[in-house]
Amino acid sequence: MRSYFKAAALAVPLALTAVAAGAAPLVTPMQQAVAQAASADEAIAAFYRGRDFAPIWMGEGAEHRRAAFLWALDTAPDHGLPVGRYDPDTIRAEFAAARTAADRGALEVEMTRRFLRYAQDVSSGIVDPRRVDPTIKVTVPKHDWLEQITAFAEGDPYAFVRSLWPTTPAYTRLLREKLRLRGIQDAGGWGPPVSVGGLSLGDSGPAVVELRNRLIRMGYLRRSAVASFDAALESAVREFQIDHGLTPDGTVGEATLRALNVPLEDRMAQIVVGLERQRWMNKPLEPRHILVNLAEQHAYVVDDGKVTFDTVVVVGADTPDRRTPEFSDTMTHMVINPYWHVPRSIAINEYLPALRRGGAQHLEVYSRTGRVNRANVNFSQYTASNFPFSLKQAPGPRNALGRVKFMFPNQWNIYLHDTPSRNLFARDVRTFSHGCVRVARPLALAYHLLAPQTETPKADFDSVLAAGRERRVNLEDPIGVHLVYWSAWVTPMGRANYRGDPYGRDAKLLSALRAAGVELAGGRS
DSSP states (O other): OOOOOOOSOOSOOGGGTOOOTTSOOSSOHHHHHHHHHHTTSHHHHHHHHHTTTOOSSSSTTOHHHHHHHHHHHHTGGGGTOOGGGGOHHHHHHHHHHOOSHHHHHHHHHHHHHHHHHHHHHHHHOSSOHHHHOTTBOOOOOOOOHHHHHHHHHHSOHHHHHHHHSOOSHHHHHHHHHHHHHHHHHHTTTTOSOOOOOOBOTTOBSHHHHHHHHHHHHHTSSOOOOOOBOOHHHHHHHHHHHHHTTOOOOSSBOHHHHHHHTSOHHHHHHHHHHHHHHHHHTOSOOOSEEEEEETTTTEEEEEETTEEEEEEEEEEEOSSTTTOOOBEEEEEEEEEESOOEEOOHHHIIIIIHHHHHTTOOTTSEEEETTEEEOGGGOOGGGOOTTTOOOEEEEOSSTTOTTTTEEEEOOOTTOOOEEOOSOOGGGGSSSOEEESSSEEESSHHHHHHHHHGGGOSOHHHHHHHHHHHOSOEEEEEEEEEEEEEEOOSEEEOTTSOEEEOOOTTSHHHHHHHHHHHTTOOTTOSOO
16 A cells, blocks of 8 residues: 655655765665665655654664564464465564665565555455455545554554554454354364254254254353253254344254354354454444445444444345445435336336336336326337436335435435335345345334434324325434445354355455455464
């Protein structure tokens, strides 16, 4: 990463190399070597110019900084970082081998480059999310290299290194879970997979023993010698199902069997991916914000770090033109009794064939001059390329957006909204929309968002709804909205949750992390 700091000049000052007639050199050979090595990078050059090219990694007083950085690199595998980028063993050998001023000066600057690379990796992420998948529109936090290396050099180096790590509870809990799984892996893992499904209360046999043993190793069940599917085992299965987004019926069907048999190494990989995604969001979030987890198909309102409202949602279908993107924006208003302005892609691909047959009577047809009487239009003469009309659906019980939509205007035209199609919310995997986010509890969400600005949010909302006309209601305090894709997280109670990879984005990110040198089983033994 190149710093955004703009130095006035990059050249090494001539005074560093000038020697007055009969006088001693103005600088030491070490300073000259540092100046030469640093000149290729404007931020690093500016840093060393500001300290007269004095080193920070070697010489008197540098031991504490070296020790702090080497400690950080020794712990880098715990964070799922590509330790090969800044191998601590190699660094120790390089310090031992550096003898000449030129070698030491070059190593001094190289250490600073490695430190800044580490700082970027651990605080903002290893890979560029937009290169992983074009539907990941996340803007990662960037930091000024000059400010970072200056703060490190002038302060407590251990404290500064720790400050680079994301401090969110979500990141910290994922780190702990990664270390916990590593301990289980070192102890032999979760044991053999469960061989067959279709298990329920009262069953017995080898498969039940496999199920019990696996849940014991996973931490869902205390050790026992019971060989039958008893009430305790049924309760453990339910807890497992809740943590994996499955219907908690206490029986081991096909979906539960598949989740039970995911290898421990695959769950560790999800944790590593989750850590990278948390680094992408290593920035202060709004005191009140909305998180929409696309991998979980769930939305949350968070107030001062605590979830105050949640609801299941339906997100975009897994097709190239419908996958809901990941991004952050600001919710400014809601629209009650909304019109649905049919996107052109839907109009020509889904409704034009129906219009040709005389269908889609629930839609109004508009030209540039106003509403059109469809009885006077021969729709068979139009194709996708020359269709001149736009389509709208008036407010009402069949409106595709339901009774309310929640707006955070963005270039992808994504928003949250109600829907008359209620049956899809009962599915374990809810990827069915054209890209927008359908909310299972839209009215409750509206009341919750309006509560800070009125003493009677329900009555106020319901009176507008009963009028039946479209109306915009502004939020006095706009709310941050973050569409994320977290397939692994840990609850405040320490329960690890895992979901699938509905859009295949985790698989792409995992591949990118491996290409960057991340060892997925990495960590201290």
